[in-house]
Structure formats: C-alpha cells, structure tokens
Amino acid sequence: MNYKNFPMVPRVIFGRGSFNQLSEIISPKRLNVHAPFVFLVDDVFKGNAWLTSRIPLAYEDKVIYISSNEEPKTSQVDDLVEDIILTSRQGTSGIIGIGGGTILDLAKAVAIMLTNEGEAKDYQGWDLVKNPAIYHVGIPTISGTGAEVSRTTVLTGPEKKLGINSDFTPFDQVILDPELTKGVDTNQWFYTGMDCFIHCVESLNGSYLNEFSKSYGDMSFQLCKEIFLQDTLSEAESQDKLMMASWHGGMSIAYSQVGVAHAMSYGLSYLLGTKHGIGNCIVFDHLSEFYPEGVSLFKEMKKKHQIELPKGICAKLHDSEFDIMINIALSLEPLWENAIGKNWKKTITREKLKNLYQKM
Incomplete structure (x- = not known):
C-alpha cells in the first residue's frame, strides 16, 4: 500500500x-x-x-x-x-x-x-x-x-x-x-458555510474515508450543526466556530475527496457561471438519494435561515448544453469513485445526471 x-x-x-x-x-x-x-x-x-x-x-x-x-x-x-x-x-x-x-x-x-x-x-x-x-x-x-x-x-x-x-x-x-x-451578508454567509457542510457530508460518506479525514470531518460537521441550527451563539462565537469549521472541512478532504454535489456543481459553474457555494447548495438540495441525512439537515438549515434557492436555472437549456455540464461532471472521476465506489459508472449514467440537472 x-x-x-x-x-x-x-x-x-x-x-x-x-x-x-x-x-x-x-x-x-x-x-x-x-x-x-x-x-x-x-x-x-x-x-x-x-x-x-x-x-x-x-x-x-x-x-x-x-x-x-x-x-x-x-x-x-x-x-x-x-x-x-x-x-x-x-x-x-x-x-x-x-x-x-x-x-x-x-x-x-x-x-x-x-x-x-x-x-x-x-x-x-x-x-x-x-x-x-x-x-x-x-x-x-x-x-x-x-x-x-x-x-x-x-x-x-x-x-x-x-x-x-x-x-x-x-x-x-x-x-x-x-x-x-464581519459584515458578510446572510445569503453569502449561508452559501459559503454550506460549502463547508457539504464538504463534510461528502467526505464522511465517501469510500475514501479513513480516520484521518473522519476526525477532521466529524469536528467540522458538528461545528456546522452548532452554527446553523442553534440559537445560543453570539456573533463572535459563530464567526470563530465557522472559521474553524472551514479549516477542519478543508482538512477532511485533504486525505479524502468530495462527491456528487461538487462534481455536478462544477458543471453548473462552467456552463452558467454559477458561483461555487450557491451551486453546491442548488445541487445538494436534490441529492437525498445519495446523502439522505445530510440533505435533510441542509433543508432544516435552509428553512431556519429563510434561504430561498434560485429555481429553474436549467429550465431553458438545450440538449447540447446539458451535454457540456454532464461531460464536466463525469470527468471528475475521483469524486464519483469516492461517492459511489469503483463501479460508479454502472449507476451514474448520462440520463441520470440529465434528470437531476433538469430539476434544478
């Protein structure tokens, strides 16, 4: 090894x-x-x-x-x-x-x-x-x-x-x-914080997971739950904790990898210029099949902070544009292998990805 x-x-x-x-x-x-x-x-x-x-x-x-x-x-x-x-x-x-x-x-x-x-x-x-x-x-x-x-x-x-x-x-x-x-607006704070939360969900549920990644991912995951679901934190505590959640979340993927949300959001970003944080949120909202517990918590956080995600961003796309996004997403093989396992190509078809993108 x-x-x-x-x-x-x-x-x-x-x-x-x-x-x-x-x-x-x-x-x-x-x-x-x-x-x-x-x-x-x-x-x-x-x-x-x-x-x-x-x-x-x-x-x-x-x-x-x-x-x-x-x-x-x-x-x-x-x-x-x-x-x-x-x-x-x-x-x-x-x-x-x-x-x-x-x-x-x-x-x-x-x-x-x-x-x-x-x-x-x-x-x-x-x-x-x-x-x-x-x-x-x-x-x-x-x-x-x-x-x-x-x-x-x-x-x-x-x-x-x-x-x-x-x-x-x-x-x-x-x-x-x-x-x-300080002074970051609520939507930006949420989208970027969710980038961290989604890192952790993807890392902790991935086939690449080991104790090195898990120790950092667990810490970041718990911090995110405190920050985005509790009412007891002061603004300073929330800032301190989110900065450490970000650090630990980044460390959790150093020895691991991200997964489905990141792979698909890269497609959105490349074709539509969607910013990374909000792109992850738009995709993750539709990934209950892959990350049931994480998506459930995400929806709870979204509701608590009254976040309205953009809808219908793929509604007017042509088949050729869906193909571009699907090509980008599928090219990120380590992300799919982490998310699904070595045989990911058997279940992650172009049709499946197109159906998911059409919901966004």
Missing part, C-alpha cells in the same frame, strides 16, 4: 485581530526593496479603510483589487502573472491573498505560475506542477470554502473547470482572523 504524503500549511495564526501581525510575519520574507509583495484583495474592501489601512505596504509593494463576482479563470491567472512580472523589477517577494475562496484560489495559482512556464490551463489536473511556488499567504475574509488549507486551486479553463492539485499549492502561511468575516 502506498499512502499519500500530503503537504500541510506549515504556519497558521488564529485569533481576533491577528491580521495586525501581518507585517512582522512577512517582513523577513522580503527578497529586496525592489521585489514587491503583491496583495490580491477582494474589491468589496475597496474604500474600506478599516481593512485596507492595515495592509502593511512598503517600498514597491502593490495592491490589486479583484472582483469575486465570477469564478476564477485560468486566463485571469495568466493576466495577473504577466502584469506582476512586467511591473516587478527584481522578482516578487510574495503573494498575499485577502478575500474569500475566489481570491485565495487566485493567490495560490498566481504564486505557482510565477515559477512555472506556460499557461495556467496546462496545470489543471493532479500533480502537474514541477517547481515550488513563490512565498504565498492566505487570509480568508469569509469562512467555508476550505481554500485556505487545501492543496488545490479551482479554476475555470477554456475546456474544463478543474483545480491545480499539487504539493506546491498550499499556502506557506495562513492568518485566521475571525474579525475579518
């Missing part, structure tokens, strides 16, 4: 206000005064002095504001890399991502592509990256995706939506400051 030897984030700091330690954390990593740190920041913080005034800019450091309204694309990574190379006189000291899953995934991908030739689309897959990434730091401002801890960066390319899965993807440093998640 040959066991996976996974990398983990080597340094992490947790605590309310820990963002203020960013300067002392990154200063020793500066290569020289002409090698900037590049901060990729969610543009919702543009003009938000509470956060932006605390970004420790020095010398030729720069902030690039990025919209997270769309899923990250390989072409976007290539454009960022080109811009950074052209404007950095003596290399780049590091990439710091400040935002949700979209920004964190872009930060990981840019750090990789600054040291690897070609285009980002060439590295979509498993273990295709040859050279270590440059120093990169992840600072989540919304909790749930697990992007801060995972070894993948999920990108939409010209032909597929697939992660750059590699040992060089994880951040060198993560700062978990729950204060940064």
Whole structure:
C-alpha cells in the first residue's frame, strides 16, 4: 500500500485581530526593496479603510483589487502573472491573498505560475506542477470554502473547470482572523458555510474515508450543526466556530475527496457561471438519494435561515448544453469513485445526471 504524503500549511495564526501581525510575519520574507509583495484583495474592501489601512505596504509593494463576482479563470491567472512580472523589477517577494475562496484560489495559482512556464490551463489536473511556488499567504475574509488549507486551486479553463492539485499549492502561511468575516451578508454567509457542510457530508460518506479525514470531518460537521441550527451563539462565537469549521472541512478532504454535489456543481459553474457555494447548495438540495441525512439537515438549515434557492436555472437549456455540464461532471472521476465506489459508472449514467440537472 502506498499512502499519500500530503503537504500541510506549515504556519497558521488564529485569533481576533491577528491580521495586525501581518507585517512582522512577512517582513523577513522580503527578497529586496525592489521585489514587491503583491496583495490580491477582494474589491468589496475597496474604500474600506478599516481593512485596507492595515495592509502593511512598503517600498514597491502593490495592491490589486479583484472582483469575486465570477469564478476564477485560468486566463485571469495568466493576466495577473504577466502584469506582476512586467511591473516587478527584481522578482516578487510574495503573494498575499485577502478575500474569500475566489481570491485565495487566485493567490495560490498566481504564486505557482510565477515559477512555472506556460499557461495556467496546462496545470489543471493532479500533480502537474514541477517547481515550488513563490512565498504565498492566505487570509480568508469569509469562512467555508476550505481554500485556505487545501492543496488545490479551482479554476475555470477554456475546456474544463478543474483545480491545480499539487504539493506546491498550499499556502506557506495562513492568518485566521475571525474579525475579518464581519459584515458578510446572510445569503453569502449561508452559501459559503454550506460549502463547508457539504464538504463534510461528502467526505464522511465517501469510500475514501479513513480516520484521518473522519476526525477532521466529524469536528467540522458538528461545528456546522452548532452554527446553523442553534440559537445560543453570539456573533463572535459563530464567526470563530465557522472559521474553524472551514479549516477542519478543508482538512477532511485533504486525505479524502468530495462527491456528487461538487462534481455536478462544477458543471453548473462552467456552463452558467454559477458561483461555487450557491451551486453546491442548488445541487445538494436534490441529492437525498445519495446523502439522505445530510440533505435533510441542509433543508432544516435552509428553512431556519429563510434561504430561498434560485429555481429553474436549467429550465431553458438545450440538449447540447446539458451535454457540456454532464461531460464536466463525469470527468471528475475521483469524486464519483469516492461517492459511489469503483463501479460508479454502472449507476451514474448520462440520463441520470440529465434528470437531476433538469430539476434544478
């Protein structure tokens, strides 16, 4: 038996206000005064002095504001890399991502592509990256995706939506400051939190499950139930717990895998541009056949927080468009194997997936 030897984030700091330690954390990593740190920041913080005034800019450091309204694309990574190379006189000291899953995934991908030739689309897959990434730091401002801890960066390319899965993807440093998640609107909080919950359901019910994944998945699952079903938590407690649920949820799939909801939501995202969190929710709502207990809890959480999911997003699609989504979903073989087992192709037919998509 040959066991996976996974990398983990080597340094992490947790605590309310820990963002203020960013300067002392990154200063020793500066290569020289002409090698900037590049901060990729969610543009919702543009003009938000509470956060932006605390970004420790020095010398030729720069902030690039990025919209997270769309899923990250390989072409976007290539454009960022080109811009950074052209404007950095003596290399780049590091990439710091400040935002949700979209920004964190872009930060990981840019750090990789600054040291690897070609285009980002060439590295979509498993273990295709040859050279270590440059120093990169992840600072989540919304909790749930697990992007801060995972070894993948999920990108939409010209032909597929697939992660750059590699040992060089994880951040060198993560700062978990729950204060940064204040002000997230209820729908966004719910969709991203459910990404975490769905990770855990898929991991805990998968054929790849082992005690390593289970210990993290169980913890995250219990935290999600506390956060989304109890009334006793203060806002600060809820923020702290969801940040840890996200971390544990991300860890639970490091040695395991996600499943049906993620495979099918990749199809929605690729064709319709549906954001990852809400896409998972739309799909998961119809997966009682695969995850009866998890879907039942999900519906309970949805009702409690008065969440109305979009309906009929596939109503006007043509057969050729369903085919595109089905092709994307079926290409994610490890997800299906985890969810159904080695013989998954016997039961997961194109017709079955089409019927499921038609309900959404």
